[in-house]
Amino acid sequence: MNMLHLSIANIANFVTSEEIAKFQPAITQSFQSVFDKTGQGNDFLGWVNLPAEIDDEILSDIEKTASYIRDHAEIFVVIGIGGSYLGARAIIEALKHNFDFALSHDERQKPLVLYAGQNLSEDYLSDLLDVLNKRDYALTVISKSGTTTEPAVTFRILRKHLEDKYGKDGARRRIIAITDKSQGALKQLSLNEGYKTYVVPDDIGGRYSVLTPVGLLPIAVAGFDIRMLVKGAFEMQQKLAESSAISENPAAMYAASRNALYQKGKVVEIMVNYQPNLYYFTEWWKQLYGESEGKEGNGIFPAGVVNTTDLHSMGQYIQEGKRNIFETVLSVGKPQKTIKIPLENENLDKLNFISGQEIHFVNQMAEIATTLAHVDGNVPNFRISIPEVSEYYLGQLIYFYEFACALSGYVLGINPFDQPGVEAYKKNMFALLGKPGFEKETEEIRKRIKE
Numbered sequence: 179m180n181m182l183h184l185s186i187a188n189i190a191n192f193v194t195s196e197e198i199a200k201f202q203p204a205i206t207q208s209f210q211s212v213f214d215k216t217g218q219g220n221d222f223l224g225w226v227n228l229p230a231e232i233d234d235e236i237l238s239d240i241e242k243t244a245s246y247i248r249d250h251a252e253i254f255v256v257i258g259i260g261g262s263y264l265g266a267r268a269i270i271e272a273l274k275h276n277f278d279f280a281l282s283h284d285e286r287q288k289p290l291v292l293y294a295g296q297n298l299s300e301d302y303l304s305d306l307l308d309v310l311n312k313r314d315y316a317l318t319v320i321s322k323s324g325t326t327t328e329p330a331v332t333f334r335i336l337r338k339h340l341e342d343k344y345g346k347d348g349a350r351r352r353i354i355a356i357t358d359k360s361q362g363a364l365k366q367l368s369l370n371e372g373y374k375t376y377v378v379p380d381d382i383g384g385r386y387s388v389l390t391p392v393g394l395l396p397i398a399v400a401g402f403d404i405r406m407l408v409k410g411a412f413e414m415q416q417k418l419a420e421s422s423a424i425s426e427n428p429a430a431m432y433a434a435s436r437n438a439l440y441q442k443g444k445v446v447e448i449m450v451n452y453q454p455n456l457y458y459f460t461e462w463w464k465q466l467y468g469e470s471e472g473k474e475g476n477g478i479f480p481a482g483v484v485n486t487t488d489l490h491s492m493g494q495y496i497q498e499g500k501r502n503i504f505e506t507v508l509s510v511g512k513p514q515k516t517i518k519i520p521l522e523n524e525n526l527d528k529l530n531f532i533s534g535q536e537i538h539f540v541n542q543m544a545e546i547a548t549t550l551a552h553v554d555g556n557v558p559n560f561r562i563s564i565p566e567v568s569e570y571y572l573g574q575l576i577y578f579y580e581f582a583c584a585l586s587g588y589v590l591g592i593n594p595f596d597q598p599g600v601e602a603y604k605k606n607m608f609a610l611l612g613k614p615g616f617e618k619e620t621e622e623i624r625k626r627i628k629e
């Protein structure tokens with residue numbers, strides 16, 4: 179099997195190899211901190227050896243549970259927010275049919291995976307209930323803390339709905355909780371109710387948890403090969419552990435180069451892909467990097483575009499707007515399917531010059547053309563290539579990005595494994611909602627509300 183490939187050829191006009199090499203000492207130290215567990219947030223490094231440590235027992239257990247759900251549910255609802263749902267969604271959306279919802283009953287993914295608890299929209303939940311009223315379903319509720327408002331509110335509603343629909347015993351067989359091994363409200367509720375549970379390890383934060391049951395259970399339920407996903411991650415783990423040298427380790431190169439660009443005022447990184455089914459992969463990456471690095475008035479702002487769609491919206495800004503951007507193109511070697519452009523005798527649309535070509539070839543030319551245009555417009559471009567979108571290569575990408583994020587965060591001088599800023603809105607929301615214990619904050623915040 180091939181390994182993903184990082185190309186830095188199109189950042190060469192913007193940072194010299196000497197400027198990148200200056201980061202080698204910081205990268206070496208960060209690399210050591212990751213393995214020696216001596217850096218900031220070292221309680222949250224369980225993801226580092228995770229691909230090597232996942233054993234057959236846990237994979238088989240997850241596959242058995244997934245198989246039970248596949249036999250008993252038309253719909254599987256994944257309740258979770260942030261790191262407790264984005265990894266699963268990234269992989270499932272990347273691998274599933276783009277128009278699954280419109281396929282015939284026999285052709286469709288079974289069960290259909292739907293997501294809840296990632297917002298507080300009453301209309302969203304109400305529409306979901308409309309669907310769940312008519313279909314057999316099961317759910318997983320994923321929350322490491324067990325107290326996050328969005329999934330907790332959603333679970334309260336869906337749990338009641340399930341119990342009304344199937345009775346208490348029937349509902350119990352359709353609920354799987356993924357949470358802390360010993361504490362939190364969800365753990366207690368699961369113990370009281372006798373739900374099947376999986377553990378989010380103490381030393382793995384939400385956004386690094388896709389290779390735990392948090393990601394693996396929904397991905398297995400959706401019918402994808404979790405063993406190949408883990409294998410891809412494991413082979414990337416082995417590769418990245420070999421050397422901290424920027425010239426040999428692509429994650430070290432990516433981490434060093436993006437920091438070199440950042441020091442030159444490139445404060446926004448756009449992940450670019452040319453496959454709409456990678457939209458949620460970008461969302462996962464945005465959370466990983468945004469939540470890990472955006473701290474202490476620092477950090478590269480992670481954004482995303484799906485081309486060529488966004489070339490007709492964001493393309494103008496990227497080409498000619500404020501020059502504080504760099505891009506990382508996630509490039510896919512070959513599609514799963516083939517469509518050739520037909521020859522037409524009349525040729526009114528003047529497209530015969532590309533007749534006989536596959537659409538993917540045109541897409542690749544769009545990718546190369548755009549990269550060169552953006553480089554000309556002063557936008558440095560990384561390219562990360564994978565041969566195809568498959569469980570194996572997505573596994574490689576996951577581990578590559580996680581490892582690079584840890585290095586990059588340490589180089590930046592922050593703790594890449596906490597997220598203190600996420601608490602600020604929660605405190606205000608609890609105060610506004612009048613949560614017991616927040617009386618003083620409630621009084622203060624209500625005075626601040628303006629028309």
Ligand code: PA5
Nearest residue numbers: 260261262321322323326384385
């Ligand atoms: O990466 C993280 O840690 C966060 O995005 C969490 O996953 C998210 O806030 C949900 O937290 P919890 O799993 O405790 O409900």
